[in-house]
Amino acid sequence: MTTSLLEQLIDALRVLPGVGQKSAQRMAYHLLERQREGGKRLSGALAEAMERIGHCERCRDFSETDVCPTCASSARDAHLLCVVESPADRLAIEQATGFRGLYYVLQGRLSPLDGIGPRELGLDRLAQRLEEGEVQELIVATNPTVEGEATAHYLAQLARARSVHPSRLAHGVPLGGELEYVDRGTLSHAFGSRSEIP
Amino acid sequence: MTTSLLEQLIDALRVLPGVGQKSAQRMAYHLLERQREGGKRLSGALAEAMERIGHCERCRDFSETDVCPTCASSARDAHLLCVVESPADRLAIEQATGFRGLYYVLQGRLSPLDGIGPRELGLDRLAQRLEEGEVQELIVATNPTVEGEATAHYLAQLARARSVHPSRLAHGVPLGGELEYVDRGTLSHAFGSRSEIP
Numbered sequence: 440m441t442t443s444l445l446e447q448l449i450d451a452l453r454v455l456p457g458v459g460q461k462s463a464q465r466m467a468y469h470l471l472e473r474q475r476e477g478g479k480r481l482s483g484a485l486a487e488a489m490e491r492i493g494h495c496e497r498c499r500d501f502s503e504t505d506v507c508p509t510c511a512s513s514a515r516d517a518h519l520l521c522v523v524e525s526p527a528d529r530l531a532i533e534q535a536t537g538f539r540g541l542y543y544v545l546q547g548r549l550s551p552l553d554g555i556g557p558r559e560l561g562l563d564r565l566a567q568r569l570e571e572g573e574v575q576e577l578i579v580a581t582n583p584t585v586e587g588e589a590t591a592h593y594l595a596q597l598a599r600a601r602s603v604h605p606s607r608l609a610h611g612v613p614l615g616g617e618l619e620y621v622d623r624g625t626l627s628h629a630f631g632s633r634s635e636i637p
Numbered sequence: 638m639t640t641s642l643l644e645q646l647i648d649a650l651r652v653l654p655g656v657g658q659k660s661a662q663r664m665a666y667h668l669l670e671r672q673r674e675g676g677k678r679l680s681g682a683l684a685e686a687m688e689r690i691g692h693c694e695r696c697r698d699f700s701e702t703d704v705c706p707t708c709a710s711s712a713r714d715a716h717l718l719c720v721v722e723s724p725a726d727r728l729a730i731e732q733a734t735g736f737r738g739l740y741y742v743l744q745g746r747l748s749p750l751d752g753i754g755p756r757e758l759g760l761d762r763l764a765q766r767l768e769e770g771e772v773q774e775l776i777v778a779t780n781p782t783v784e785g786e787a788t789a790h791y792l793a794q795l796a797r798a799r800s801v802h803p804s805r806l807a808h809g810v811p812l813g814g815e816l817e818y819v820d821r822g823t824l825s826h827a828f829g830s831r832s833e834i835p
Contacts, residue, residue, distance in 0.1 A: 444686050444701045451682035454675030455653075456667040457660075467686070468725050469654040471699055472744070475687045477652030482683035484649035485668075488642050489676040492669055501669055503642045527666050546670070 445471075499561055500544040501526050509542065516540045521578040522565070522594055524548050524587065532580060540578070543568075548581060549590040560590075562597065569601040579607045643669075697759055698742040699724050707740065714738045719776040720763070720792055722746050722785065730778060738776070741766075746779060747788040758788075760795065767799040777805045 445467060452463035470478040494500065495507035502508075509515060519540025523529045529542050545560040557563065568574065577598040581587035595605040611629040612621055621629075643665060650661035668676040692698065693705035700706075707713060717738025721727045727740050743758040755761065766772065775796040779785035793803040809827040810819055819827075 444682075444690055445699055448682045448686040451675070451679040454668070454672050454679055455664050457663075462655075464725060464728065465655075466653050468699075468723070470652070470683075470687065471690055471724075474652050477649070478683050478687040481649040481652055482680045482687065484642075484646045485676050485680035485683070488646040488665070489668065489673045489680065492642055501643055501666075525666070526669075527662060530662065 494546075498542050498544055499546055500529055500542060514539070517573050518575040519578065520568075520574045520576070521580055523580045524582055524590075528580065528582070540576075545581075545590070548584075548586045549593055550586050557593070562593075565594075566597055566601065569598060569603050574603055576604045576606055579605055583610065692744075696740050696742055697744055698727055698740060712737070715771050716773040717776065718766075718772045718774070719778055721778045722780055722788075726778065726780070743779075743788070746782075746784045747791060748784050755791070760791075763792075764795055764799065767796060767801050772801055774802045774804055777803055781808065 448467045448470075449460070449463045452458055452466050453460065455463075458466070491503050492501050493503070495502035495505070495510055497506050497510035500507055500509070504511075516539050519538070520543055521529075521532065521538060521540055522543045522545065523532065524545050524547065526544055526546075529544055532538060532542075543565055545562075547555050547560055549555060549557070549560065569577070577594065579591045579594045581591045581594070591607060595607075598605040610625065611632065612618065612625065618626065646665045646668075647658070647661045650656055650664050651658065653661075656664070689701050690699050691701070693700035693703070693708055695704050695708035698705055698707070702709075714737050717736070718741055719727075719730065719736060719738055720741045720743065721730065722743050722745065724742055724744075727742055730736060730740075741763055743760075745753050745758055747753060747755070747758065767775070775792065777789045777792045779789045779792070789805055793805075796803040808823065809830065810816065810823065816824065
């Protein structure tokens, strides 16, 4: 017998990832009790974002303009192209590194079983772009999963066939980690790829 | 250099309880990638709820009408009045128990240090209601915290002074719990209040 607007709100909040019935209730009550203005602002931001954010036609990242600010910027180095699986990966690299080149966002990874092939990831357009000759290095930053590695392999071949130098992120022991808790595969790889202390 | 609508959305999502920068990013990307329709529905539900949900003038619970459906219902037993601290507590009792009486939602608890006294909790209106004579039992279901107990004590006096019978929820070992993990205070209370096995 709760009010139906409240029920609708709780139900609608469950669209958020990791939010079940209990969390949705807590969120709804929190907004109603303490954050009405914040709730209205969120409503507006959601409506605008869902309606107006599309994909950049150069890099496939989310963008509210046809070409995203990064691709449109003349300050970025067009010789370097970093390929990532998702916009979140792009953001992580942009925030953590001083990378000044351009990005290409696959919005997925090769996964034949799910019907995701090169066409779905826009690899035809990526190939075209590599053929234009401006890109000199293709930095492959797919996730270190089985599908991500397969995608990386495919991308490396794509690049080599067009005389573009492919590279990938270094694998090894994470900074700040304890060796004891590093998984075997990573430790074995890091041991094998050890470098001389200068 | 992310798009500004996206940044606005991520920032707006942080108004939700327990949602920080990382979760907000994940939520925004999730909605954009997979749940645009759900995002729009959430936007609409938020706007409507923030604008139109007020408080029931009888029980102070959230309601989109002047008097909430529970208070307006003739099927509820007006002789029983259950006092809770928050709308979430009311919902929990309504869902868990077969209670068919009415509720009174304090929207807080007595807390003199925070400037929350009887007036802020609408206890003057509650006293008036008890004086009308319809309520026979006041079920005090405040939280078993120090402030909740103080509030319960105050409510019990309020009821007794108006010849209304006050009662409170049973304290004891939670169902399904293991004695080993029950806190000392609860266990001691449950031991002292043991009942004969019929």
